[in-house]
Amino acid sequence: MSFVHLHTHSDYSLLDGYSSVHKLAATAKKHGQSALALTDHGNLHGLPEFYFACQKQGIKPILGTEAYMTNQMSVREKGRTHLLLLAENITGYQNLLKLSTASYRDGFYYKPRIDLDFLSQHSTGLISSTGCMASQVNRFIAANQLAEANKLVERYIDIFGRERFFLELQDHNIPELTSINKHLLEMNKRWQLRPVATNDVHYANPTDATPHDIMLCVQTGAFQNDPKRMKFSSDAFYLKTRQEMAMLWGREALDNTLVIAEMCNVTLPYKGYVLPKYQEGINSGELLATLCQVDNPIAQERIDYELSIINSMGFADYFLILYDFCKFATSKGIWWSVRGSAAGSMVAYTLGITSLNPLEHGLLFERFLNPNRVNMPDVDFDWPDDDRATMINYLAERWGQDNVAAICTFGRSGARGAIKDVCRVTQVPLNEAVTVSNMIPAIPGKPCTIEDALNPDHEFYSPELVSIYNEKPYLALATQLEGIVRSVGIHPAGVVITPTPVGDLLPLMTTTREAVLPNITQWDMAIIDKLGFLKVDFLGLRTLSVLRLACSMIRDAQYDLSNIPYSTDDELFEIYHNGQTDGVFQVEGVGMTRMLAKMKPTKFEHIIAAVALFRPGPMQYLDSYIDRMHGREPVSYHTPELESILANTYGICIYQEQIMQIAVAIANYTAGEADDIRKAVGKKLPDRIQYHRNKFIDNCIHGKELGEIIWNDIEKFARYGFNKSHAAIYAKLSCMTAYIKRHYPKEYMAALLSLETDPKKRSQYLMSTRRMGIGILRPDINRSGFHCTIEGNDIRLGLCVIKNIGHDISKRLIENRGDIPYTNITDWLDRIPPDVRRPACEALIGVGAFDSLGNRQQLTSYLSKMLGYSKSMRKSRAVGQLSLFSTPTNEWDNTPPHTVTDPVMLEKELEFAGIYISGHPTLQAKLSHRVSDIIDIEDQVGIKLCGLIVEIKQITTKKGELMAIGTLADDTGSCRLTIFPKQWAKNQYKVGDVLIADGQGQYYMEAPSFILHEAKRHRSKN
């Protein structure tokens, strides 16, 4: 006989349970237990993942939760208790979903809670018990309120039936619990409930007790050695064997776990795809075909082929749903771009979902969708930042508020976070924690574990970490905390759309933070996808906002995404040739800029290749590509088929689509099968790679020998190959931004300066605007709009660049001004809205918005008086004591206009606008170079320049000497600054110092760098 654990917490019991559902399922299997329940605290986050984990182990999943109970879920009171709930059948499962959703929606107060009345209405198919020590029954018993305990149990029996309500017995070496158990058994003479033994599992194995304990400290913010902190009573909260449980409980209580396991039978009710129907009563496939009629026979042939696959896979409604919201976006003038493989679909192009003709660019449908793939297609949409919410609201309106939900996402402990957590709990000094955790590389999209960093064969191997590993016991502990669920959030893009209320199909939660959609799923993207739900990814992309704003300023043409002539204009490429890539989509980085200047692209196709090649792996082919492009390296092909496929990229296989085309052309693959080569190589699946290798070589129409040569090439390229659909769409956006920047530089830079929120980048754009010969005018209370605007050959900064002035205040300042400029400060004070307070006024003065009306310094000194005047005027006016027409003249109206540029004023500009507007603290005489020149220098000594230290950090060299690295800037740009130990020992410069410096210019580690040899302070900060 065996045993089944019916009370189990995984790490989805946030920072309370330690083990993953996979580890729990595997451990139960190892103990020979035929089933396992999951009962996380107050949520159902882990259910599907647990279900699949159990299936994989060949054991039965029992789906449940340990709910939080309260007296009345609508009342916000603190006390709450626990209740174990297990789904016996599908009705019970559906009730679990309802209870859980309601616990968030209607019962949330610190925790998601339900009450007995609500439970009694949704109790069918559920099994429950007297619960753990924190249950209401046991709380009553512990408080010696035995009558209440009796009454409550009778209520439970009434709700669940005697067959489905059990006497739960736990033994955790707690005197209080022992006494509760004694009472329970005694009282059960009256109740006659079946006893069942559980272990309140919080981790899989005995050895997990320590990391679990550390995790508790993380949750409670306690130190490990604090004697008073919350701690579990023993280290026995693991998945025990039957033998171990038998030491605590008699046979009946053990056997009854098997009885319950036998009773519980739930198959997850998700089959096929869960898609709303575009329109009731119509044939979606036929409608789709009607919408996709075109004149061109070649295009129509491709469309018909795609439609046959789309219909056979049941995705007609999917395309119609996308078509529907794109049509809405068009009607509202909302711009968008689709990223990813969807650009390969001629149907999507014909429906207006995507904007590049796949036939013109060799984009393949099978890369997007083919019968060998089992998932729902995945299309990611980029919207202008400020239109994303409009689009999501449209989905809610079109498909019903109840039928759409945002998707949750789980934050898991990364290596760095785990090290910091353990260090905090074990009181390792913060600077050590930071130093050690920083030994783990943090590259976006490339997670690295502590184990990876210790592995000499891994790309992120860190000898530094190895050298300290043995002296730092917390590192071993940290590895055990990596990957555990630490927090729950909302996915930034995902939205699920369902045919019926989403809460009937999956559990929902709510958030206390501001969110576009009130419904949020309790399951994450991977599970939503796996269960066949329709989801769309709506991302915000600032480039679209910039492009739209720039186009709105253009006077001599009306551009939108459909007519910016990026494909017929040669001049736009000058932007790439001349390194003017600031603010140009996808190519802003210094490395990319230099590469493009070297490449000298002349065709759209070149930009696609640049986007695809400029990444860590394929970078190695870049030089070859450029040399071949300019005829400096010969191009040859193994076979004529390869020539027709690879000619566009000079014989270099850059795109996944090319690999697929080669397999089709010379090894008799279907395009769908060929897509699997990419996946096999990309995901490093040795069996699949071997399979394709054999198949490819055997089927090669040019014989096995050549087949092997070509396969070896393919396998190499497939490792790095890029999705051409994605690269082409990004290249298109890049060329569009380059076109507008080339032909409408003022409009483009004004839009960029308006919408960039990062001060560092904004100041970079400001400098590059000046380099382009465009003047920058300070914000002006009488001239500025919210965004930056164009005045003659200059850009007038908008109120949007000023700190302390939000969108609303700006709007009202501009509205109150109307067509009548403010004649003096008093006039302005009379007309300002009441919520314009001191910080806003300080900022307006500081950036020079009143320069035409007064002197910055004097106005600052009058500010308190000015605000006092404004306040008393408002009061007088409110009681009708003052006529609107009697504007007096005050002392602040007589200050002279501001003209002189001084350092204090520049610092104020930096403080309130994040940029120097009127000048730059660096001087411009007798220098050999400006900072922006460094970008063109490979390596050159004897450079003399003047620069402001924007950032500086002292570091220790391997020899233990002190040196510094930082950032140096003037009004033309910024570069990396290196000060070696000898120089640093002489002078420790600070942020804000302006230096006249001699040194060496160098292109080092992808960035222009200046190595300081000799310098004198031109100006010190303070």
Ligand SMILES: [Zn+2]
């Ligand atoms: Zn409990």
Ligand SMILES: [Zn+2]
């Ligand atoms: Zn529990």
